[in-house]
Amino acid sequence: MSDSLLQITVEHGPVLPADVKASLEQIYDAVPTVTCACDRLGQCCELTDEEAADDWATMYPLYAVEYLNIVDHVRENFSKEEQKRLLSFDEERPLRCPFLTKVGGCSIHPVRPLACRTYGVISQEGVIETRDRLEGEVPAIWLRHFVKNESCTVCPHTEIEESEKVDDHAECMATFSYDRRLLDLEKSFDGLDDDRRDLLIKASGKYRISRWTWGGFNTLWRKPISWLKSNLVGILDRAALAE
Ligand code: SF4
Numbered sequence: 001m002s003d004s005l006l007q008i009t010v011e012h013g014p015v016l017p018a019d020v021k022a023s024l025e026q027i028y029d030a031v032p033t034v035t036c037a038c039d040r041l042g043q044c045c046e047l048t049d050e051e052a053a054d055d056w057a058t059m060y061p062l063y064a065v066e067y068l069n070i071v072d073h074v075r076e077n078f079s080k081e082e083q084k085r086l087l088s089f090d091e092e093r094p095l096r097c098p099f100l101t102k103v104g105g106c107s108i109h110p111v112r113p114l115a116c117r118t119y120g121v122i123s124q125e126g127v128i129e130t131r132d133r134l135e136g137e138v139p140a141i142w143l144r145h146f147v148k149n150e151s152c153t154v155c156p157h158t159e160i161e162e163s164e165k166v167d168d169h170a171e172c173m174a175t176f177s178y179d180r181r182l183l184d185l186e187k188s189f190d191g192l193d194d195d196r197r198d199l200l201i202k203a204s205g206k207y208r209i210s211r212w213t214w215g216g217f218n219t220l221w222r223k224p225i226s227w228l229k230s231n232l233v234g235i236l237d238r239a240a241l242a243e
């Protein structure tokens with residue numbers, strides 16, 4: 001997809017309504033902060049060829065409200081050139097997150113999505129302890145998914161800064177409560193205009209896409225309507241991560 005975009009409109013206000021942003025920040029605030037102490041910062045923000053072949057993705061899942069929050073941040077804080085590069089980025093599953101800096105930092109750290117905030121927070125022992133603590137209280141299938149997902153995001157090089165939040169956070173992860181709250185938020189606002197919504201419904205039968213990637217959402221939100229009319233069906237047919 002090299003067809004280039006788009007009208008970058010920095011002059012108007014934030015896309016995300018203030019109350020939705022405040023609710024999003026409340027969700028983020030429940031996640032304990034970690035300090036990273038590995039010898040190659042950002043290694044978890046890019047994929048090896050083997051990880052890519054194994055269907056891993058960077059900065060995923062990204063919820064629609066998180067996407068809009070990041071768009072606002074990019075518009076408000078980045079140079080015109082960087083805005084153009086980031087807002088026209090349309091690879092669904094890049095090997096390297098487009099926000100990873102040359103020195104391994106995150107260029108959108110204050111607004112990074114839940115998937116990035118929760119990486120490396122729960123230790124392998126914490127995953128097992130949480131499963132045992134919640135066994136019989138929450139559906140077994142949730143716990144199986146929790147153990148499978150969280151075991152893949154354990155990092156031995158992180159140090160927890162807010163240990164008092166860890167148990168509640170682990171419970172939110174095991175019960176998918178963050179995910180439900182994010183999905184509820186976008187039911188109140190998902191920012192898609194009528195033309196794009198119509199095209200999405202015609203192309204997929206879906207009213208909205210709740211979780212995708214940065215490049216995927218850029219395609220739906222920011223490609224010209226004329227381009228989407230010809231290409232959206234094919235894009236969604238090929239998309240592996242649009243939900
Ligand atoms: S999460 Fe782990 S691998 Fe990723 S930057 Fe932090 S310490 Fe390094």
Ligand code: SF4
Pocket residue numbers: 044045058059097098099100101105106107108109112113116
């Ligand atoms: S958004 Fe930031 S933390 Fe998340 S994958 Fe990209 S560079 Fe890493």
